[in-house]
Amino acid sequence: MDYNELIDEETWAYIRRTNAAYPEDAVETSVADQRAVYTALCQTFRQPHPDGVETEDRNADGVPVRVYWAGNPTRTILFLHGGGFVVGNLDTHDDVCAELCAQTGYRVVAVDYRLSPEWAHPAAFDDCWCATQWAGRIWGDPMVLVGDSAGGTLAASVAHHARGRLGQILGQVLIYPALGGDMAQGSYLKHANAPLLSRDDMVYYMQVRHKGPVPVDDPTSEPLQDSDFSGLPPTVIFTADCDPLRDDGRAYRDRISAADGQVAWINEVGLVHGYLRARHSVARARDSFERISIAIEALGQEIWPYDD
Template sequence: MSVMDADFEAMLQLQAQAAEAQPQPPLDAIPPEMVRAGYRMQRQGQNLNAPKDVETRDLKAAGGAGDVPARLYTPAAAATPSGLLVYFHGGGFVIGDLETHDGHCRRLAAGAGCRVLAVDYRLAPEHPFPAGHDDALAATKWAFEHAVELGTDPTRIAVGGDSAGGNLAASVALDLVGDAKRRLVFQLLLYPGIWPDQETQSRKDLDGPVLTRAALDWFEKLLAAVGHPHAERAMLGNRDLTGAPPALVVTAGFDPLQDEGRDYAERLSAAGVKASLVHYPTLVHDFYIMGDVSPAVPKAAAETAAALKAALG
């Protein structure tokens, strides 16, 4: 295994010392809203130096059961119309929001020169599966229908997301295969949770950092997708990938999800889909939203945004 990025290693050492001095109760003992608040505070504090020359507009997009909040990012250099990335944040379907991923969406928008529509889909356990997946699909359809007022070109729309958001993006991309009115041109899957049927080696080997087994179990329990009649919308291990849009899959070396991301890229390629895999061996899960921790993050974000720019034309 590679050596971890030194700045992330230092951050994790400080966190471990703090946890030793003040041990935290297990996740099951903390109300989800408190976990969300802690995550929001931490990630916002680690991503303060994202581009400022990006205009933001909060709006409402269609969801699966009524409107959901969304935020449109328009970089200063964006043409009108521009391409559009419909983006779903990570957080295990339980935590994360527009604020935790604000800096990350700014970097993507500025680097790709396109508009980004971040969708604040409903979270479990208050809204168990498939609420988030329904919202992601409905919001993407809404973006096609409102492309002109969003300042975007309906022939240049992509979906993307990180971690659980990568699962949502991949799921939406498959749900829209064969929809002649809504042809996605790209999917951006950043350390996606694919939820394979067989436990991968990296899930067996890695308990953290950042994404622990306890957290993965907690997320899975609260989402309550296992055993649902439409569980295949989240558990993508056996989905037919034929006809899916071209993809960029990004994985990190210190991330339990790395093997399922790699395997998904390989499955896409085997299904005849143009799929690229980019692996950052020294980085950890969630790195895109910790932009101030290491110079490696803005560099990786710029490379990802360049790929998005090329895909959206």
């Protein structure tokens, strides 16, 4: 794979800056070191909050959350952060949440779910489902589920689980999610050594998350394991083209479409896993973040801005 042809210089500069702060062999260090380095990496790219955004840390029935608002929102974004189920917290994605709040006008509830290996699956899912129910009860507003990477996995798992249990979810926006695709084919092989996320990294994260084999027929672990894709809320999936996870988005799109659901898959050419942090330095990432914000706002207003 010739990434020099696929990836532009702005993105390469972002990749080099990321690798300087979070080396490719980070998964070989201790979990504590991984978390410290990842938090420092996110701090390197952190942006100030937009004017007018307020925040408050709260307790969602035992799950720590951070609430963002500007004015008097009538919609809630339930945001689940990435980090391979091993790293990440309320601070690592704080600026992303603040910007989504400012751009959409919606309240954002960011969830500090439990991490592996201290807490194996289904702890992270249980926390996300608990926080979703809490947000629905506290404000009573319609919600859009949003997550990046591992957070996209969890957002989709919540969407599947919520059917028949919680009627306030208007849509889900998944950003380069890991959904449980076949790791022996497609983008997992084509982009096995992609910049910033490799297939071997994914194998490591799955092993740590489950402390053993991945469960079977468990959509709270991997949404593509579900046998029923009907009744899901309108779904928009964003993937990075240079990412082993890319084809998970396409496979999920195809399953929902086959069940006559509303779904759009947007594959961002020339981008790599984790590009949200590049939204202020890479034009392609900035444009994608704008599309993500538009998707969230549209689903919150029950508008479908995509051609079927």
